[in-house]
Amino acid sequence: MAIVLGPNQYGKAEVRVVAVDRSTPRHALVDLNVSSALRGDFAAAHTAGDNAHVLTTDAQKNTVFAFARDGIGSPEEFGIRLARHFAGSYAWVSGARVAIESYGWDRITVGGAPHDHAFSRNGGEVRTAVVTVDGDDVHVLAGLTDLVVLKSTGSEFWGFPRDRYTTLPETDDRILATAVTARWRYTGTDVDWNGTYDSIRTTLLETFAGTHSLALQQTLYAMGEAVLERHADVAEVRFSMPNKHHFLQDLSAFGLDNALDGPGAVVYHADDRPYGLIEGTVLRDDVPASPAAWLGTPGFC
Ligand SMILES: O=c1[nH]c(=O)c2[nH]c(=O)[nH]c2[nH]1
Numbered sequence: 552m553a554i555v556l557g558p559n560q561y562g563k564a565e566v567r568v569v570a571v572d573r574s575t576p577r578h579a580l581v582d583l584n585v586s587s588a589l590r591g592d593f594a595a596a597h598t599a600g601d602n603a604h605v606l607t608t609d610a611q612k613n614t615v616f617a618f619a620r621d622g623i624g625s626p627e628e629f630g631i632r633l634a635r636h637f638a639g640s641y642a643w644v645s646g647a648r649v650a651i652e653s654y655g656w657d658r659i660t661v662g663g664a665p666h667d668h669a670f671s672r673n674g675g676e677v678r679t680a681v682v683t684v685d686g687d688d689v690h691v692l693a694g695l696t697d698l699v700v701l702k703s704t705g706s707e708f709w710g711f712p713r714d715r716y717t718t719l720p721e722t723d724d725r726i727l728a729t730a731v732t733a734r735w736r737y738t739g740t741d742v743d744w745n746g747t748y749d750s751i752r753t754t755l756l757e758t759f760a761g762t763h764s765l766a767l768q769q770t771l772y773a774m775g776e777a778v779l780e781r782h783a784d785v786a787e788v789r790f791s792m793p794n795k796h797h798f799l800q801d802l803s804a805f806g807l808d809n810a811l812d813g814p815g816a817v818v819y820h821a822d823d824r825p826y827g828l829i830e831g832t833v834l835r836d837d838v839p840a841s842p843a844a845w846l847g848t849p850g851f852c
Contacts, residue, residue: 775833
């Protein structure tokens with residue numbers, strides 16, 4: 552029996568870089584959280600404390616800031632530039648993974664006009680990109696987290712089996728709400744990153760809204776199917792979607808009914824936990840799987 556070093560990677564996590572394009576009076580702002588990780592032959596550092604192969608995490612951080620000086624473009628483009636640079640830096644670096652979160656800022660409107668250089672953060676939603684360079688191969692995942700959506704009707708849930716612990720009533724009219732985390736894998740790199748991102752986000756929203764839902768699982772599948780139907784360069788979409796339960800509040804103690812078709816407002820309590828967690832992948836069956844693209848991406852997606 553020998554004890555050996557298994558898979559490993561190292562890098563700088565969560566480099567917060569904000570780049571402002573001031574080339575015109577109308578500034579443009581990009582706000583990223585960048586994490587890099589190198590893969591390759593780093594055995595001696597682990598087993599002997601020999602750092603001859605260790606491109607410092609400090610240098611990786613500096614590289615992120617230096618590259619931002621040339622403009623960031625889309626998160627995917629920036630990730631590809633960085634990952635290619637790191638993977639090509641030394642013979643013993645065989646690959647690099649660059650994961651990016653992109654925070655959105657909207658222009659503040661003053662007197663009806665969008666301001667040139669004042670912005671407000673737009674909610675909790677975050678755009679994501681993960682670029683993995685593995686030798687000459689480049690894999691790109693794009694996605695988003697915490698796209699919070701709600702339908703106040705157009706959602707049913709019934710027809711499930713009833714064991715001795717099943718108490719949930721069947722319903723033909725409920726609130727459906729979730730916070731979408733999705734990642735999709737592109738088949739290549741010749742992509743209009745920002746345009747495609749916007750289009751896929753719109754597709755997710757339109758499909759959530761337009762699908763008369765019999766289960767969140769069905770809505771998840773419909774959202775993935777719509778993305779794949781409209782985007783030939785996407786191979787698969789992975790989702791993690793909490794079912795943000797809204798239960799009708801019992802108001803009978805106050806002599807009030809709470810009927811869906813009654814005269815007053817319908818009152819729900821929004822439960823934050825526990826929540827159903829619905830996760831799934833929708834994919835083309837004729838595109839090979841790509842474990843390298845997902846290596847190091849934790850959780851379901
Ligand atoms: O859309 C749903 N899917 C479920 O699997 C489930 N389970 C549950 O209790 N409510 C719901 N709703």
